[in-house]
Amino acid sequence: MDKKDFRASLILTATHLFAERGLNGVSIRELSTAAGVSISMISYYFEGKEGLYSSVLEEQFSCFEYMQTIKDRESEPLDKIEEYIRWSIQRNRDYPHLLRYYTSELTNPTRYFGIIVQPALEKALHILIDIIKEGITKKQFRDELNPEDTALAMAGMVNYYFLSSLATQKFINILPERDEELIRHYMDIFTRGILSQALPAPL
Amino acid sequence: MDKKDFRASLILTATHLFAERGLNGVSIRELSTAAGVSISMISYYFEGKEGLYSSVLEEQFSCFEYMQTIKDRESEPLDKIEEYIRWSIQRNRDYPHLLRYYTSELTNPTRYFGIIVQPALEKALHILIDIIKEGITKKQFRDELNPEDTALAMAGMVNYYFLSSLATQKFINILPERDEELIRHYMDIFTRGILSQALPAPL
DNA sequence: GTCTATATTGCGATAGAC
DNA sequence: GTCTATCGCAATATAGAC
Numbered sequence: 001m002d003k004k005d006f007r008a009s010l011i012l013t014a015t016h017l018f019a020e021r022g023l024n025g026v027s028i029r030e031l032s033t034a035a036g037v038s039i040s041m042i043s044y045y046f047e048g049k050e051g052l053y054s055s056v057l058e059e060q061f062s063c064f065e066y067m068q069t070i071k072d073r074e075s076e077p078l079d080k081i082e083e084y085i086r087w088s089i090q091r092n093r094d095y096p097h098l099l100r101y102y103t104s105e106l107t108n109p110t111r112y113f114g115i116i117v118q119p120a121l122e123k124a125l126h127i128l129i130d131i132i133k134e135g136i137t138k139k140q141f142r143d144e145l146n147p148e149d150t151a152l153a154m155a156g157m158v159n160y161y162f163l164s165s166l167a168t169q170k171f172i173n174i175l176p177e178r179d180e181e182l183i184r185h186y187m188d189i190f191t192r193g194i195l196s197q198a199l200p201a202p203l
Numbered sequence: 204m205d206k207k208d209f210r211a212s213l214i215l216t217a218t219h220l221f222a223e224r225g226l227n228g229v230s231i232r233e234l235s236t237a238a239g240v241s242i243s244m245i246s247y248y249f250e251g252k253e254g255l256y257s258s259v260l261e262e263q264f265s266c267f268e269y270m271q272t273i274k275d276r277e278s279e280p281l282d283k284i285e286e287y288i289r290w291s292i293q294r295n296r297d298y299p300h301l302l303r304y305y306t307s308e309l310t311n312p313t314r315y316f317g318i319i320v321q322p323a324l325e326k327a328l329h330i331l332i333d334i335i336k337e338g339i340t341k342k343q344f345r346d347e348l349n350p351e352d353t354a355l356a357m358a359g360m361v362n363y364y365f366l367s368s369l370a371t372q373k374f375i376n377i378l379p380e381r382d383e384e385l386i387r388h389y390m391d392i393f394t395r396g397i398l399s400q401a402l403p404a405p406l
Numbered sequence: 407g408t409c410t411a412t413a414t415t416g417c418g419a420t421a422g423a424c
Numbered sequence: 425g426t427c428t429a430t431c432g433c434a435a436t437a438t439a440g441a442c
Contacts (some may be wrong), residue, residue, distance in 0.1 A: 013252050022311045024227035028418065038427050043419060100310045106369050107303045108225045113369070121370040141397045149388050150397060156363025157356040165354060166309050166316070167324040172351050185352050193396035194338070194353060196345045241409050244438060378433060
């Protein structure tokens with residue numbers, strides 16, 4: 001951090017602060033002070049506060065490219081779904097601020113939603129939808145499923161776990177030590193449901 | 204709106220604007236102009252911008268009290284879960300801005316998170332957890348289920364559908380006309396899973 | 407109750423010295 | 425590249441007239 005790389009220092013500090021309080025909740029004064037850098041450096045490196053914010057967004061959302069790797073994998077749809085869940089959870093561990101930008105942009109979009117956030121989310125979701133469709137085609141998944149809704153249900157289940165953590169941390173342990181258990185549990189609910197015995201009729 | 208009730212007019216306008224751009228994204232100048240009221244009325248009625256915001260929050264989150272009605276209902280756990288899904292979806296229809304405050308506060312909490320948002324979410328979630336527990340006790344749900352994770356999965360599935368709508372509206376129809384289909388579909392996924400046949404072993 | 411006018415503070419951006 | 429000093433503007437809040 002004190003390695004003279006002021007640009008990197010600004011990105012790092014901004015990533016923390018913007019995640020906590022949003023684009024409008026942080027002033028470049030506070031930000032530059034926290035980064036140990038002069039306020040004018042933000043204009044110098046990023047052409048202003050919004051430029052810094054967009055650089056943070058781009059860095060954060062670049063990890064969504066990994067979905068392409070899952071798509072290209074030579075494996076069965078169910079295994080791809082497990083890999084998606086595993087990757088989603090690990091993504092929240094590796095990028096602890098990403099979900100904040102994610103949902104902050106979904107609820108209070110900035111001008112960068114359309115050029116950075118939306119394309120990343122849309123591509124990831126379409127890959128997930130295609131995995132569901134493949135499973136239906138291969139008769140491994142029930143053919144009554146609506147692929148779009150099903151993919152959203154899957155994504156929602158995993159993401160909401162982390163999204164709600166601020167409200168649940170008093171009574172739910174969200175530490176990484178439970179991640180493997182969580183993966184098995186969510187795979188189990190998503191594939192087999194919660195009922196102790198199969199219902200008589202479909203849908 | 205033009206019925207001289209400036210207080211109500213301010214609440215209504217604020218509900219729209221704060222939902223769209225967050226507490227820090229809206230100025231009281233813009234807000235009072237949009238409401239057709241003088242800027243000083245905000246201090247007069249709400250003791251400032253934050254007071255107005257907290258009034259909006261309280262109004263929005265009051266609808267969570269309905270969860271108590273579901274809890275007190277004399278019906279089976281599975282029916283309560285369906286009622287929860289139905290209420291959740293209808294809640295998003297009746298209070299189209301609520302989810303914005305909900306997730307905005309979860310990701311960028313204001314000082315009102317702890318006193319308004321968190322208690323409402325926590326109570327609703329605990330009721331959902333108790334419904335799952337009751338289902339397990341009555342042997343209607345599988346006893347391997349972790350009630351907390353299961354309740355979160357349920358809540359996440361439904362809420363994420365609306366949360367992600369800004370990113371999905373181009374290819375998913377989120378109009379109310381599909382709500383009944385969605386309810387059946389999510390009940391189906393949650394209770395029976397996605398597999399075309401039961402897996403051999405539990406968990 | 408409602409307004410206009412204003413006090414005061416903090417904002418983002420940048421000119422210019424080094 | 426980096427800093428300090430400052431400009432111009434917009435923010436919230438409020439005093440005081442009506």
